[in-house]
Amino acid sequence: MKNVSYDIIIGGGGAAGRILLFFLSNYSSFSSKKILFIEEENKLADKTWCFWEKGNHPFQHLVSSKWDLLNFEAENFQTQQSIFPYSYSCIRGEEFDSFFTETFFPSWKNISYLKSSVKHSSFEDNQWRIQTNTSTFFCNEYVSNLPTEKHHSCLLQQFYGEYITFSRQTFERNAATLMDFSEGCQGKFQFFYVLPIDENSALIECTYYYDQLIQKDVFKSQLDAYISKRFGTDYKINAEEYGVIPLLEKTQIDHTYKKVPILIGQSAGMIKPSTGYAFQRMVEDAQLLARMMEGEITRRTRPRRFHIYDRLLLSIIREDAPKATYIFKKLFSKKKISDILLFLDEDTTFVQELALFLHLPWWPFLKRIKNLK
Numbered sequence: 001m002k003n004v005s006y007d008i009i010i011g012g013g014g015a016a017g018r019i020l021l022f023f024l025s026n027y028s029s030f031s032s033k034k035i036l037f038i039e040e041e042n043k044l045a046d047k048t049w050c051f052w053e054k055g056n057h058p059f060q061h062l063v064s065s066k067w068d069l070l071n072f073e074a075e076n077f078q079t080q081q082s083i084f085p086y087s088y089s090c091i092r093g094e095e096f097d098s099f100f101t102e103t104f105f106p107s108w109k110n111i112s113y114l115k116s117s118v119k120h121s122s123f124e125d126n127q128w129r130i131q132t133n134t135s136t137f138f139c140n141e142y143v144s145n146l147p148t149e150k151h152h153s154c155l156l157q158q159f160y161g162e163y164i165t166f167s168r169q170t171f172e173r174n175a176a177t178l179m180d181f182s183e184g185c186q187g188k189f190q191f192f193y194v195l196p197i198d199e200n201s202a203l204i205e206c207t208y209y210y211d212q213l214i215q216k217d218v219f220k221s222q223l224d225a226y227i228s229k230r231f232g233t234d235y236k237i238n239a240e241e242y243g244v245i246p247l248l249e250k251t252q253i254d255h256t257y258k259k260v261p262i263l264i265g266q267s268a269g270m271i272k273p274s275t276g277y278a279f280q281r282m283v284e285d286a287q288l289l290a291r292m293m294e295g296e297i298t299r300r301t302r303p304r305r306f307h308i309y310d311r312l313l314l315s316i317i318r319e320d321a322p323k324a325t326y327i328f329k330k331l332f333s334k335k336k337i338s339d340i341l342l343f344l345d346e347d348t349t350f351v352q353e354l355a356l357f358l359h360l361p362w363w364p365f366l367k368r369i370k371n372l373k
């Protein structure tokens, strides 16, 4: 690589780096900026992103499935609701990857893609110096998606899923199951979810929030037992999905320009600690960040109280999984799913949050407030 000086370097590209480039490319100044996108490995194709949105999504063209109805189930409780004005949507990692590899990157000659590992970054003589395992690069703005020491992971969201097909009509195409706790929790915070692809096929997953890794064969036997009990045994497995998301307790977005990198993705706390959802948060954050880098706004912030709610809930999940399961059941039995999605989007007012908390047992939350640092 001849030219070692760039306007922007994105270190540890990933999904967040691509989403940021997508929004930056809407600005007329973009084509004149020299950009280097570095990532160790492209693992996008291994993921399936689900999120809820209100229509006109910037990545609408990549959405492979949508559901207007959501189910929630727990022991002795079941509800199915329309989530209007939201739809629950799904983007396959493979399609996201092909869009960027085949369409986006080739159409922007100002972006160089480098498959390499970032070893070190420092701010010296008014510019960033980025060291990879083979070269050194310099830039004015350094955007980083690499883990930092500020982050502390207390729980791992682990999931194993199977894309399955029945030869008969089995699923309600327009209804996904967001959470199904009805199999009981055996002391762990665990649920299943069901995403129908059509009447015959679905992605069905088993999820655990736990501090130690669950063996894949444990996951598989539980998932297969769930599918057999719910839908029957005459299905074919087409593909599998396995993932681990660290649920980070202490995260912060650095707002300062220059001396610290601009953090994105999981490094910027975009994985919501209590749910593991990140895609829509990364989309919203990248829109703000693009505006910030173009000088339209000076800060990108989220109200701090949501971070406190997340940490309290995460601490209940870690210390008392059956209570956490009960809290979810209580919440979904008292509030509309669309209201809960609004809260998880962090778009509620404090008064709306109080109305929501009114239905929950207060003590598990109150007794943990004093432990928050």
Ligand SMILES: Cc1cc2nc3c(=O)[nH]c(=O)nc-3n(C[C@H](O)[C@H](O)[C@H](O)COP(=O)(O)OP(=O)(O)OC[C@H]3O[C@@H](n4cnc5c(N)ncnc54)[C@H](O)[C@@H]3O)c2cc1C
Pocket: 011, 012, 013, 014, 015, 016, 017, 038, 039, 040, 041, 042, 043, 046, 047, 048, 049, 050, 051, 116, 117, 118, 119, 145, 146, 242, 243, 244, 245, 264, 265, 266, 267, 271, 276, 277, 278, 279, 280
């Ligand atoms: C299997 C799976 C399924 C998920 N499903 C959902 C979902 O349904 N909905 C949702 O909202 N969220 C979901 N998430 C959470 C979240 O959306 C993803 O983790 C998302 O990919 C995070 O984006 P990111 O850019 O921060 O990280 P990644 O996309 O993981 O990118 C990190 C990048 O950093 C690179 N890298 C690491 N170290 C270095 C280094 N030293 N030098 C250079 N590059 C480096 C890696 O190669 C990678 O390209 C899921 C996560 C997983 C793991």
